[in-house]
Amino acid sequence: xxxxxxxxxxxxxxxxxxxxxxxxxxxxxxxxxxxxxxxxxxxxxxxxxxxxxxxxxxxxxxxxxxxxxxxxxxxxxxxxxxxxxxxxxxxxxxxxxxxxxxxxxxxxxxxxxxxxxxxxxxxxxxxxxxxxxxxxxxxxxxxxxxxxxxxxxxxxxxxxxxxxxxxxxxxxxxxxxxxxxxxxxxxxxxxxxxxxxxxxxxxxxxxxxxxxxxxxxxxxxxxxxxxxxxxxxxxxxxxxxxxxxxxxxxxxxxxxxxxxxxxxxxxxxxxxxxxxxxxxxxxxxxxxxxxxxxxxxxxxxxxxxxxxxxxxxxxxxxxxxxxxxxxxxxxxxxxxxxxxxxxxxxxxxxxxxxxxxxxxxxxxxxxxxxxxxxxxxxxxxxxxxxxxxxxxxxxxxxxxxxxxxxxxxxxxxxxxxxxxxxxxxxxxxxxxxxxxxxxxxxxxxxxxxxxxxxxxxxxxxxxxxxxxxxxxxxxxxxxxxxxxxxxxxxxxxxxxxxxxxxxxxxxxxxxxxxxxxxxxxxxxxxxxxxxxxxxxxxxxxxxxxxxxxxxxxxxxxxxxxxxxxxxxxxxxxxxxxxxxxxxxxxxxxxxxxxxxxxxxxxxxxxxxxxxxxxxxxxxxxxxxxxxxxxxxxxxxxxxxxxxxxxxxxxxxxxxxxxxxxxxxxxxxxxxxxxxxxxxxxxxxxxxxxxxxxxxxx
Numbered sequence: 001x002x003x004x005x006x007x008x009x010x011x012x013x014x015x016x017x018x019x020x021x022x023x024x025x026x027x028x029x030x031x032x033x034x035x036x037x038x039x040x041x042x043x044x045x046x047x048x049x050x051x052x053x054x055x056x057x058x059x060x061x062x063x064x065x066x067x068x069x070x071x072x073x074x075x076x077x078x079x080x081x082x083x084x085x086x087x088x089x090x091x092x093x094x095x096x097x098x099x100x101x102x103x104x105x106x107x108x109x110x111x112x113x114x115x116x117x118x119x120x121x122x123x124x125x126x127x128x129x130x131x132x133x134x135x136x137x138x139x140x141x142x143x144x145x146x147x148x149x150x151x152x153x154x155x156x157x158x159x160x161x162x163x164x165x166x167x168x169x170x171x172x173x174x175x176x177x178x179x180x181x182x183x184x185x186x187x188x189x190x191x192x193x194x195x196x197x198x199x200x201x202x203x204x205x206x207x208x209x210x211x212x213x214x215x216x217x218x219x220x221x222x223x224x225x226x227x228x229x230x231x232x233x234x235x236x237x238x239x240x241x242x243x244x245x246x247x248x249x250x251x252x253x254x255x256x257x258x259x260x261x262x263x264x265x266x267x268x269x270x271x272x273x274x275x276x277x278x279x280x281x282x283x284x285x286x287x288x289x290x291x292x293x294x295x296x297x298x299x300x301x302x303x304x305x306x307x308x309x310x311x312x313x314x315x316x317x318x319x320x321x322x323x324x325x326x327x328x329x330x331x332x333x334x335x336x337x338x339x340x341x342x343x344x345x346x347x348x349x350x351x352x353x354x355x356x357x358x359x360x361x362x363x364x365x366x367x368x369x370x371x372x373x374x375x376x377x378x379x380x381x382x383x384x385x386x387x388x389x390x391x392x393x394x395x396x397x398x399x400x401x402x403x404x405x406x407x408x409x410x411x412x413x414x415x416x417x418x419x420x421x422x423x424x425x426x427x428x429x430x431x432x433x434x435x436x437x438x439x440x441x442x443x444x445x446x447x448x449x450x451x452x453x454x455x456x457x458x459x460x461x462x463x464x465x466x467x468x469x470x471x472x473x474x475x476x477x478x479x480x481x482x483x484x485x486x487x488x489x490x491x492x493x494x495x496x497x498x499x500x501x502x503x504x505x506x507x508x509x510x511x512x513x514x515x516x517x518x519x520x521x522x523x524x525x526x527x528x529x530x531x532x533x534x535x536x537x538x539x540x541x542x543x544x545x546x547x548x549x550x551x552x553x554x555x556x557x558x559x560x561x562x563x564x565x566x567x568x569x570x571x572x573x574x575x576x577x578x579x580x581x582x583x584x585x586x587x588x589x590x591x592x593x594x595x596x597x598x599x600x601x602x603x604x605x606x607x608x609x610x611x612x613x614x615x616x617x618x619x620x621x622x623x624x625x626x627x628x629x630x631x632x633x634x635x636x637x638x639x640x641x642x643x644x645x646x647x648x649x650x651x652x653x654x655x656x657x658x659x660x661x662x663x664x665x666x667x668x669x670x671x672x673x674x675x676x677x678x679x680x681x682x683x684x685x686x687x688x689x690x691x692x693x694x695x696x697x
Contacts, residue, residue: 042121044133044451045501049114054598056641058147058696060114060137061106068548069507070133071564074102080356080393081298081337083129089136096298099281100225100243108171108184110145110696121451123411123443126348128399131441131453132497141175149694155686160214161193180229188221194660198681203674211257213681218250236288249275271312279304293342300335330361347402354395360465361388387425389465394418407445414438417460423468427484435460435490453497461489467532483531491517506548515540522584523619525575530621538572559597566590576671582616589614603642609635622671625664631656646695653688
């Protein structure tokens with residue numbers, strides 16, 4: 001079936017192109033090479049690598065982070081590729097990888113091979129899905145160049161957390177004839193943890209138990225990625241990308257409990273989790289002039305295997321109070337996409353076809369957990385859950401973008417997708433959905449400094465396959481029944497963006513969005529419980545401000561203030577209490593503020609930053625869990641851009657002694673009833689010392 005789909009899409013693209021040839025030849029429209037610059041492109045800002053010398057970036061990612069008033073948007077997480085959504089292009093092309101995505105691709109580009117950095121209005125590029133400011137990085141490898149980094153981390157508290165001395169990466173890039181290549185080797189090595197007191201109270205507020213908890217989280221994530229870019233003299237272009245990644249994860253939570261009248265019992269309860277993930281991805285694309293336009297074929301294959309083992313037991317009664325679970329997931333994705341682009345009627349046209357096949361195959365084994373009750377069968381000590389979810393999705397889209405006047409431009413897109421969802425194993429069923437989608441965008445260049453975007457779109461959401469299947473969390477005591485009847489949400493979205501160049505004062509970007517959502521995914525009521533499900537309607541309001549403000553004009557030479565702030569507000573009717581609330585666990589607001597000064601006539605710089613985020617509580621059938629970051633996160637650093645030929649940065653992280661607080665309230669019989677128990681904890685992860693060394697060659 002997948003092979004048949006692939007053949008249909010490829011030959012369908014060629015058939016459409018041939019039909020267009022016949023129609024366009026009647027109008028005597030000339031063929032346009034994909035390498036030509038279209039007059040409709042609206043250039044907003046230009047930079048060279050020298051503009052960022054004060055930051056001594058070693059790769060493209062470090063450079064882009066320093067562009068005034070610009071925030072990096074990765075491709076939206078979804079099955080398939082769909083239209084472009086990342087706001088960075090490399091040599092005019094989007095990054096076709098997913099696991100091997102935009103951030104990793106930028107980190108593998110040494111600064112030395114960057115030719116220029118141009119920022120365009122996305123709607124004027126003729127690439128469906130792009131709006132607002134979009135960066136195009138032009139690179140050209142000459143010889144072999146590379147970058148490297150090494151990070152060291154230590155803490156002054158919580159001696160249960162090991163130092164992290166082995167985090168680093170190496171990237172190489174070069175060119176042979178008309179083929180450019182790059183390779184990246186990364187060891188994402190993390191040692192994290194926190195600890196602190198926890199109290200348990202009854203419904204009247206009386207403390208019934210005091211605890212001391214400590215948790216550590218070890219992560220070892222080595223990976224390798226390779227990329228090839230083909231640019232033959234014919235004008236065709238091609239890319240081939242490969243990545244392989246493994247993750248070893250070890251979590252340990254130890255709890256000592258004081259039953260008020262007794263004494264503190266050391267290591268009264270223990271939770272252990274061991275997980276091993278491995279993912280391999282191969283992707284590529286090839287674009288070539290075809291009759292009156294340009295045809296691009298994109299393909300991606302990704303496979304992942306995840307094994308997760310959890311164990312929890314009580315030291316005072318290790319034989320009778322023991323819980324364990326094992327989950328094995330196999331995930332896969334196969335995508336083929338064709339895009340045919342041409343120019344006509346003073347604008348850019350594109351017609352695309354895409355087919356994507358995804359699956360999640362889960363084996364779940366549990367002992368002494370709620371799975372026994374969940375499935376109503378107590379005859380087995382080790383109940384098993386075996387199920388597989390598959391989706392075969394087709395999407396087609398037609399788009400057109402063109403200037404309306406020297407100041408106005410517009411982009412129109414109309415498409416439809418068809419999705420066949422099937423589930424086998426414990427539940428056997430098949431469903432089919434057909435959803436329209438599209439967008440209309442207008443760009444207004446008010447001046448050389450101000451650019452507005454107005455957009456209206458109809459979007460279709462992507463489902464999380466894990467929500468279809470049962471899961472067990474023996475640490476939090478949450479056992480989730482799968483929901484085989486989930487449907488993807490649909491939404492009308494109205495969006496306004498302003499990109500403002502402040503000249504010597506910096507740059508500013510502001511966006512506002514309103515969404516009217518049908519079938520949003522949240523938690524819904526089931527038989528004396530709840531599960532992930534669809535709620536008929538909801539609304540979401542969002543805003544984001546990203547600004548860079550130069551302070552030299554007010555006498556603070558070499559200093560700048562950067563601000564990135566987001567806010568979300570949503571509304572839906574709670575299916576249990578009937579009260580109006582936000583979407584469960586939604587980010588309410590998040591702010592990152594940094595003050596940095598590059599000291600004039602030196603290689604030194606210093607800075608201080610503040611980060612804080614707030615989230616809506618997690619709502620379950622009989623429990624509400626709230627997470628709060630108290631005091632925010634303050635980081636201070638000093639940087640030397642020429643320390644023995646390297647860039648060195650020493651940082652102090654968590655100067656404000658941020659506490660991660662969590663409060664969990666349990667109600668009887670459900671959230672609409674009375675409070676029966678409250679668990680409150682405050683966890684401190686201490687002051688962290690970080691040394692980062694990096695360079696390029």
